[in-house]
Amino acid sequence: MGNATLARRASEGNSRRASSRNSPSLARRASVLVIAVLILHSLSAIAPAADSALDLFRQRITPILQAKNPSSCSECHLSGVDLKDYIGKTQEETFAALRDAGLVDVKKPAQSKLLAFIARKPAKTSLVSDKVRQQEYDAFKAWIEAASKDPKLAAAKTGDANLGPSVDDEVIRHARKDQVLASFLDNVWSEVGRCAACHSPDRNQKQVKEHGAKVSWIKLRDPQGTLDDLLTTGIIDAEAPEQSLLLMKPTNQVKHGGGVKLVIGDQTYKQFRAFIEDYAASSAGKYKTAKDLPQERVEASAVTDIWFKLEGVPPKFDQQLLQVDLYRWDEKTKNWSQDRWATGDRQVFGKGQLWQQHLSVTAPRNSSRAKEVAEKPTLPAGKYLAKIYIDQAGKLQKDYQAVLGEGDFVGQFEFDSKWPAGYGAMTSVRFPK
Ligand code: HEC
Ligand code: HEC
Numbered sequence: 001m002g003n004a005t006l007a008r009r010a011s012e013g014n015s016r017r018a019s020s021r022n023s024p025s026l027a028r029r030a031s032v033l034v035i036a037v038l039i040l041h042s043l044s045a046i047a048p049a050a051d052s053a054l055d056l057f058r059q060r061i062t063p064i065l066q067a068k069n070p071s072s073c074s075e076c077h078l079s080g081v082d083l084k085d086y087i088g089k090t091q092e093e094t095f096a097a098l099r100d101a102g103l104v105d106v107k108k109p110a111q112s113k114l115l116a117f118i119a120r121k122p123a124k125t126s127l128v129s130d131k132v133r134q135q136e137y138d139a140f141k142a143w144i145e146a147a148s149k150d151p152k153l154a155a156a157k158t159g160d161a162n163l164g165p166s167v168d169d170e171v172i173r174h175a176r177k178d179q180v181l182a183s184f185l186d187n188v189w190s191e192v193g194r195c196a197a198c199h200s201p202d203r204n205q206k207q208v209k210e211h212g213a214k215v216s217w218i219k220l221r222d223p224q225g226t227l228d229d230l231l232t233t234g235i236i237d238a239e240a241p242e243q244s245l246l247l248m249k250p251t252n253q254v255k256h257g258g259g260v261k262l263v264i265g266d267q268t269y270k271q272f273r274a275f276i277e278d279y280a281a282s283s284a285g286k287y288k289t290a291k292d293l294p295q296e297r298v299e300a301s302a303v304t305d306i307w308f309k310l311e312g313v314p315p316k317f318d319q320q321l322l323q324v325d326l327y328r329w330d331e332k333t334k335n336w337s338q339d340r341w342a343t344g345d346r347q348v349f350g351k352g353q354l355w356q357q358h359l360s361v362t363a364p365r366n367s368s369r370a371k372e373v374a375e376k377p378t379l380p381a382g383k384y385l386a387k388i389y390i391d392q393a394g395k396l397q398k399d400y401q402a403v404l405g406e407g408d409f410v411g412q413f414e415f416d417s418k419w420p421a422g423y424g425a426m427t428s429v430r431f432p433k
Pocket of ligand 1: 071072073074075076077081082083117118120121122123165169172176
């Protein structure tokens with residue numbers, strides 16, 4: 001907006017206000033005008049020529065391209081979008097592309113969609129990001145408003161400038177931080193119950209005394225805080241997913257105070273690893289199209305405090321991974337359930353002829369039971385069929401994503417249980433002959 005326009009506006013405003021107050025003195029009107037002109041003069045002295053669209057573009061928009069830190073978008077988007085994606089080489093190119101993409105509203109510049117993107121705030125913001133966001137917003141607002149009035153820009157053609165994100169919408173969605181948290185809940189948080197006795201601050205006083213506060217990597221009832229912490233401490237290593245301590249410690253590949261808690265390829269390992277690999281790929285911006293994205297799990301599951309024990313396991317299976325899947329008897333159909341209701345997998349302790357593990361309850365994703373599994377993981381009392389699989393070929397060691405199937409089946413049996421919770425109340429059954 002030129003000084004002349006501003007001055008005209010100011011005087012129009014004054015005369016309108018003046019006339020509504022009924023014939024004020026001419027002298028007063030003149031003095032108001034003089035003051036307005038003086039103010040405008042001093043303003044233009046502070047910010048010389050910051051009013052042409054091109055100056056605004058050069059002074060306030062292009063510097064965003066050079067900014068070392070990520071834009072405010074990164075507060076909600078892990079990757080896939082950045083404000084830099086919306087800035088082209090020249091002012092004309094940028095304006096035309098944003099206008100044609102419907103992101104700039106030439107008629108109502110202040111209501112441009114791009115400004116709404118920038119204005120978006122998460123529930124919990126930080127001072128730093130608030131400041132960055134405000135700067136970005138003010139810069140784009142000033143430039144869009146000035147540019148929308150510039151007839152040369154109004155005539156600008158898009159050419160081959162292709163501004164905006166360069167990845168599929170599905171990828172943008174997948175890399176949103178709320179989606180990342182949902183995946184953390186599904187894959188990791190649902191299983192940390194296996195680690196809670198020694199790593200949750202409500203239960204690990206003894207470990208803290210011996211090893212320091214850092215053993216409390218679980219933040220009580222705070223999955224987002226836990227994830228943030230795992231990332232800052234490097235327990236999740238996005239640069240080398242497989243080497244993450246979250247995998248190396250419980251498998252005892254790096255000596256672990258808690259001993260062997262997971263084996264490579266067991267269900268919990270698979271889920272932890274899937275989350276970390278996915279996080280690493282997302283944060284590095286490796287996904288481009290919907291086809292690159294990993295498959296969602298077909299099952300919902302959550303670890304319980306219900307223990308299951310097999311006695312009399314032949315010692316020849318020592319150290320091999322044994323998986324039990326439980327199917328529930330259905331009185332109505334007089335048949336076993338189609339889908340498993342619970343599962344557990346762990347190494348056999350050959351010397352003790354023993355296998356025991358906390359069960360995870362399971363349900364097909366999107367089934368009515370899936371919600372119960374997430375909210376209140378329990379197992380109803382009744383009659384069950386246990387199917388047992390053992391990884392005798394050691395295939396999970398070679399490929400952690402392998403699954404045990406028909407070829408690994410060793411037997412099945414029926415039994416009844418009330419499924420009381422707690423290590424001291426575990427359901428114990430004899431291994432089938
Ligand atoms: C407060 C969190 C938040 C911030 C900050 C944020 N976004 Fe988003 N973004 C979302 C959500 C949530 C969606 C999902 C769809 C929706 O609600 O429109 C989304 C979707 C999108 C999409 C998908 C297409 C569409 O039209 O919805 C794009 C592109 C996008 N955001 C770009 C940006 C850019 C660029 C920035 C930074 C200038 C940004 N976002 C900042 C939360 C945010
Ligand atoms: C019986 C107790 C116990 C259980 C259960 C246990 N841990 Fe540990 N863990 C420890 C102790 C003690 C330490 C500290 C000594 C060390 O670093 O090995 C530790 C250390 C760790 C560390 C390193 C923390 C750091 O910042 O240095 C990670 C990661 C870890 N455990 C992961 C796990 C995971 C994942 C599980 C569950 C699958 C688990 N632990 C279950 C006892 C346990």
